[in-house]
Amino acid sequence: MALIEYLNSVQKIISDSKRVLTEKVDLYSYSFDASFGKYLPDLVVQPKSVQEVAELMKLANRYEIPIYPRGQGTSLSGGPLPVKGGIVLDLSQWDTKLDIDAEDMVAVVSPGVLTADINHAAMEKGFIYPPDPSSSNVSTIGGNLAENSGGPRGLKYGVTKDYVIGLEVVTPEGEIIRTGGRTVKNVTGYDLTKLMVGSEGTLGIITEAILRLYPKPQATRTLMAIFDDIVDSGKAITSILGSGILPSKLEMMDNASIRAVEAYEPLGLPVEAEALILIELDGHPAAIDDEITQVHDVCTAADAKEVKVAQDDKEASGLWKARKLVSPAIVREKPTKISEDATVPRSKIPEMFQRLKEIKERYEIDLVVFGHAGDGNLHPNIIADKRNQEEMRRVEQAVEEIFKAAIELGGTLSGEHGIGTLKAPFMEMELGEVGLDMMKRIKQSWDPKNILNPGKIFAEPGQKLVLTDD
Amino acid sequence: MTKAELAYEETVDCVQCGYCLPACPTYLTMEKETHSPRGRINLVKMAAEGKITYSELEGPINLCLGCRACEVVCPTNVQYGTILESAKEVLRENQKRTSTFQAFIFENVLPNQTYMLAARASLSVYQQFGMQKIARATKALQWLPENVRSFESILPKTDKRTRRKKYSPEQEPIFKVGFFTGCVMDVMFSEINKKSIKLLQAAGCEVTVIKEQTCCGALQNHAGESNITKELARKNIAAFEKYDFDYIVNSIGGCGAMLVEYDRLFTDEEDWKKRAHEFVRKTVDISVILTQLKLPFQKEISKVVTYQPSCHLSNVQKRVEEPVNLLTSIPGIQYIPLPHKELCCGSAGIYNIVNYDASMQILDKKMGHVNQLTLRPEIMVATNPGCHLQLKLGVVREGLGEQMKVVHLVELLAEACALESDAKI
Ligand SMILES: Cc1cc2nc3c(=O)[nH]c(=O)nc-3n(C[C@H](O)[C@H](O)[C@H](O)COP(=O)(O)OP(=O)(O)OC[C@H]3O[C@@H](n4cnc5c(N)ncnc54)[C@H](O)[C@@H]3O)c2cc1C
Ligand code: SF4
Ligand code: SF4
Numbered sequence: 001m002a003l004i005e006y007l008n009s010v011q012k013i014i015s016d017s018k019r020v021l022t023e024k025v026d027l028y029s030y031s032f033d034a035s036f037g038k039y040l041p042d043l044v045v046q047p048k049s050v051q052e053v054a055e056l057m058k059l060a061n062r063y064e065i066p067i068y069p070r071g072q073g074t075s076l077s078g079g080p081l082p083v084k085g086g087i088v089l090d091l092s093q094w095d096t097k098l099d100i101d102a103e104d105m106v107a108v109v110s111p112g113v114l115t116a117d118i119n120h121a122a123m124e125k126g127f128i129y130p131p132d133p134s135s136s137n138v139s140t141i142g143g144n145l146a147e148n149s150g151g152p153r154g155l156k157y158g159v160t161k162d163y164v165i166g167l168e169v170v171t172p173e174g175e176i177i178r179t180g181g182r183t184v185k186n187v188t189g190y191d192l193t194k195l196m197v198g199s200e201g202t203l204g205i206i207t208e209a210i211l212r213l214y215p216k217p218q219a220t221r222t223l224m225a226i227f228d229d230i231v232d233s234g235k236a237i238t239s240i241l242g243s244g245i246l247p248s249k250l251e252m253m254d255n256a257s258i259r260a261v262e263a264y265e266p267l268g269l270p271v272e273a274e275a276l277i278l279i280e281l282d283g284h285p286a287a288i289d290d291e292i293t294q295v296h297d298v299c300t301a302a303d304a305k306e307v308k309v310a311q312d313d314k315e316a317s318g319l320w321k322a323r324k325l326v327s328p329a330i331v332r333e334k335p336t337k338i339s340e341d342a343t344v345p346r347s348k349i350p351e352m353f354q355r356l357k358e359i360k361e362r363y364e365i366d367l368v369v370f371g372h373a374g375d376g377n378l379h380p381n382i383i384a385d386k387r388n389q390e391e392m393r394r395v396e397q398a399v400e401e402i403f404k405a406a407i408e409l410g411g412t413l414s415g416e417h418g419i420g421t422l423k424a425p426f427m428e429m430e431l432g433e434v435g436l437d438m439m440k441r442i443k444q445s446w447d448p449k450n451i452l453n454p455g456k457i458f459a460e461p462g463q464k465l466v467l468t469d470d
Numbered sequence: 471m472t473k474a475e476l477a478y479e480e481t482v483d484c485v486q487c488g489y490c491l492p493a494c495p496t497y498l499t500m501e502k503e504t505h506s507p508r509g510r511i512n513l514v515k516m517a518a519e520g521k522i523t524y525s526e527l528e529g530p531i532n533l534c535l536g537c538r539a540c541e542v543v544c545p546t547n548v549q550y551g552t553i554l555e556s557a558k559e560v561l562r563e564n565q566k567r568t569s570t571f572q573a574f575i576f577e578n579v580l581p582n583q584t585y586m587l588a589a590r591a592s593l594s595v596y597q598q599f600g601m602q603k604i605a606r607a608t609k610a611l612q613w614l615p616e617n618v619r620s621f622e623s624i625l626p627k628t629d630k631r632t633r634r635k636k637y638s639p640e641q642e643p644i645f646k647v648g649f650f651t652g653c654v655m656d657v658m659f660s661e662i663n664k665k666s667i668k669l670l671q672a673a674g675c676e677v678t679v680i681k682e683q684t685c686c687g688a689l690q691n692h693a694g695e696s697n698i699t700k701e702l703a704r705k706n707i708a709a710f711e712k713y714d715f716d717y718i719v720n721s722i723g724g725c726g727a728m729l730v731e732y733d734r735l736f737t738d739e740e741d742w743k744k745r746a747h748e749f750v751r752k753t754v755d756i757s758v759i760l761t762q763l764k765l766p767f768q769k770e771i772s773k774v775v776t777y778q779p780s781c782h783l784s785n786v787q788k789r790v791e792e793p794v795n796l797l798t799s800i801p802g803i804q805y806i807p808l809p810h811k812e813l814c815c816g817s818a819g820i821y822n823i824v825n826y827d828a829s830m831q832i833l834d835k836k837m838g839h840v841n842q843l844t845l846r847p848e849i850m851v852a853t854n855p856g857c858h859l860q861l862k863l864g865v866v867r868e869g870l871g872e873q874m875k876v877v878h879l880v881e882l883l884a885e886a887c888a889l890e891s892d893a894k895i
């Protein structure tokens with residue numbers, strides 16, 4: 001059988017037998033990610049060098065066995081799921097390199113380095129690595145690059161793709177290539193670096209990345225504004241951004257999330273309020289002292305019922321605590337959280353809110369909205385119980401409606417979580433037939449045998465949205 | 471006896487977000503998801519669904535430290551402790567009594583005061599005996615020599631056990647305290663119990679040591695022996711409720727963790743649940759009481775000190791601030807926080823005996839963090855006898871025996887209060 005021969009060859013490539021996992025308990029342990037579904041791989045391999053990856057890839061091509069790259073499996077869209085069996089390539093243990101080059105202002109990292117560790121290392125030298133997905137303490141840079149992850153700081157600083165300037169990649173046919181380099185400016189040929197970013201592990205395996213760093217802001221200030229009317233909060237956001245101030249974070253919580261947090265841990269939040277926004281400014285202390293006053297005035301003018309400005313870091317983290325507690329708070333009643341990230345242009349935020357409200361009522365679902373309001377990347381979260389089949393069907397319909405609404409408003413299926421298996425059926429709706437076909441052609445020419453992460457991004461005929469594990 | 475069942479409902483609460491991965495010492499040292507909290511929860515679920523067998527589940531479960539660091543960081547509040555206990559219980563029931571010796575120790579030796587009294591006479595003999603038998607029972611003789619030698623060299627001098635009586639303060643007592651001595655602690659570290667009592671007394675408490683108390687049941691519970699655990703819990707609850715104590719105090723992170731979860735043992739026995747609840751309400755770690763009171767510090771301790779928290783104190787009893795506050799209140803102390811102090815030291819009950827190699831890997835990682843400190847600490851503080859021994863071993867393994875002392879927080883406090891003691895710090 002191909003697999004057994006393959007296994008023998010794998011063992012020759014990976015000398016350390018501890019990094020080739022074949023036991024059933026191990027296979028089950030790499031059968032999932034943070035989304036839905038469970039698929040058993042035939043083998044899990046933990047490579048730690050580019051040569052190992054390249055040889056594994058070549059072998060997989062020879063035996064036509066699918067390869068599924070995996071970081072720490074925090075994907076919310078099914079990215080690393082081995083839907084067709086084969087080999088899971090666990091890259092999370094390959095975290096050997098984390099070099100900060102202060103002169104070039106870059107970080108050079110191995111694929112398994114944790115996002116937060118890059119930022120910590122950068123801070124020690126007076127820099128920051130801005131992309132900050134909420135999962136940054138767990139997620140790997142490889143996963144971030146493959147999903148083009150972003151976080152609250154995206155509003156001001158952009159997302160992962162804005163920071164990667166060079167990559168080392170193993171192609172689906174097992175060749176090693178380098179894209180980009182150590183310079184911010186680089187126009188030599190097609191931009192393969194950016195093609196790799198967001199390709200969800202379907203076009204190549206990232207084995208090293210060169211990332212831009214940013215000077216560490218000297219200071220930060222935080223403000224919370226509370227609104228009786230959610231539309232007013234939207235207006236406040238637009239006015240703040242319109243006044244030339246670019247906050248480093250701009251997050252919002254709706255009434256349902258405020259109530260959930262207050263019930264979970266009383267922080268003295270106004271449970272009657274329809275929305276609250278949290279704003280963080282960063283920069284020169286004098287400049288942000290001035291800006292925070294402006295933001296305060298703008299919020300008051302937009303009929304904020306209350307505006308709180310944190311006087312020190314401790315008060316600031318007190319204000320942010322509300323936002324941090326949303327996740328644990330909303331799953332108290334029911335365990336399943338479907339975390340959507342459909343994104344709309346900023347001007348359409350109020351309209352999106354209206355649509356979400358209708359969807360919530362129509363399908364009788366528990367829907368909470370919070371997230372990165374500043375960039376239109378709202379996070380409508382549906383809370384359900386996946387053991388309740390009937391409820392899950394309603395949730396599936398509601399999610400479809402959310403996608404439709406986002407696209408109709410000129411937005412996108414996914415702001416940062418990726419397509420994976422979950423959103424594959426909706427690709428054509430956003431891209432159109434030709435747009436999708438162009439993408440398929442790229443995949444086809446890079447990976448003619450469809451070895452790398454098959455079953456992702458492009459839907460199988462008849463594939464539907466499924467939010468259950470079986 | 472009801473048949474043990476896996477805590478399936480609790481596993482469903484896990485959304486597989488992976489936030490617990492970086493907090494798990496065994497994931498960090500064993501480098502695979504199988505030995506991570508998320509992996510283990512999934513495997514328990516798979517076993518409950520019949521997709522893997524109990525014997526397949528055994529490895530990952532046995533290699534879990536039970537440090538419960540995963541529980542604290544979990545954003546969705548998954549009850550890992552409950553899941554782990556259910557798995558241990560089910561596995562224990564299915565083991566068909568292969569390791570009857572372990573059962574013998576848990577049922578008879580630990581709770582038996584007479585045996586323990588005899589044991590104190592020659593602790594190292596007891597240790598060797600215990601380990602050898604457990605080793606044989608788990609068919610892991612190969613690691614025995616290094617293992618036993620390692621621990622023997624760092625065991626404390628044994629002393630007379632704490633005497634059973636009442637210790638009154640000079641003034642009207644602020645609190646009436648019932649002191650929980652713990653069985654192993656009382657044999658191995660009776661000095662620490664004595665100092666705890668003196669500190670409580672000096673801070674204005676009336677302290678009583680009642681002789682009806684017995685072992686807390688932690689080790690038995692970790693081994694999945696829920697019936698023995700319950701029996702011990704009933705005895706302790708019944709013993710302490712006869713008195714009118716304001717608090718039931720202990721200075722052993724591990725015992726305390728067991729004691730504060732007594733109410734969870736009696737899910738379907740209303741009466742006992744109520745009584746357990748009352749017991750739990752009164753039970754606190756010594757650091758909690760001492761931070762509320764005023765300690766009569768007499769002298770400065772001009773030393774560089776770091777602290778390795780007991781997981782069971784931080785993650786189960788949820789007491790993180792108190793020990794640090796006490797420590798930094800000592801005059802003259804220069805406290806430097808240990809990086810990654812949330813990671814278990816690898817001691818974890820008898821984990822370091824039955825899973826010696828795994829435990830040493832975790833310990834080496836811990837000592838690596840100690841070596842990262844820019845200032846070398848002269849004293850490392852522990853709040854649990856298990857950690858205490860393990861850290862001592864760590865210091866020896868690093869060849870730092872001369873330069874770094876390991877002490878229980880209570881010892882350092884007693885020294886600063888100039889409460890008489892035999893050993894100088
Ligand atoms: C609670 C929670 C909060 C989250 N918050 C955010 C957020 O704020 N913003 C956000 O953007 N995302 C968020 N995510 C989603 C997720 O964390 C990100 O998508 C993250 O980048 C995934 O990283 P990972 O290491 O877990 O990769 P995995 O999930 O293991 O893999 C993700 C994808 O990357 C591919 N891949 C992994 N490594 C490589 C490599 N070296 N080369 C090629 N392909 C590779 C995989 O095949 C897969 O398609 C969140 C997830 C959770 C569970
Ligand atoms: S942090 Fe909690 S929910 Fe997330 S994987 Fe771990 S146990 Fe599951
Ligand atoms: S209890 Fe400790 S060792 Fe066990 S899974 Fe949780 S963090 Fe890991």
Ligand code: SF4
Pocket residue numbers: 580651652653654655656684685686687688689722724725728
């Ligand atoms: S935890 Fe305490 S009482 Fe329990 S076995 Fe250990 S020493 Fe004895």
